[in-house]
Amino acid sequence: MANALYAVVIDGxxxxxxxxxxxxxxxxxxxxxxxxxxxxxxxxVAAGFDTRVVVETANGGFRVEWNSADAAA
Structure with a gap:
């Protein structure tokens, strides 16, 4: 299964x-x-992708907000 990553980032x-x-x-x-x-x-996910949504943190890293693998469990 192909992966898709959606990153929520701060821009200004x-x-x-x-x-x-x-x-x-x-x-x-x-x-x-x-x-x-x-x-x-x-x-x-409905189109066949394994997906994740991550959010940029104040220290420049990312935290996982949603993961299709966890949602399916």
């Missing part, structure tokens, strides 16, 4: 979704961006 004072090296859309809050990324990730 807005949040964006990064996928395959491209930034998409702008959201006023982290929660709004995570909700949109998760909706997109769930659609990718």
């Amino acid at each position: 004072n807005q949040w964006r979704i990064s996928h395959n090296g491209q930034l998409f859309d702008r959201y006023p809050t982290e929660a709004a961006a995570v909700a949109a990324a998760r909706t997109t990730a769930e659609a990718a």
Whole structure:
């Protein structure tokens, strides 16, 4: 199964979704961006992808917000 990663990243004072090296859309809050990324990730699961949504943290790292493998368990 192919993998798909959706990263919610801070861009100035807005949040964006990064996928395959491209930034998409702008959201006023982290929660709004995570909700949109998760909706997109769930659609990718339906298309046969193993997906993850990660969120950029204040220290420049990432935390896993949602993982299709965990959701299927």
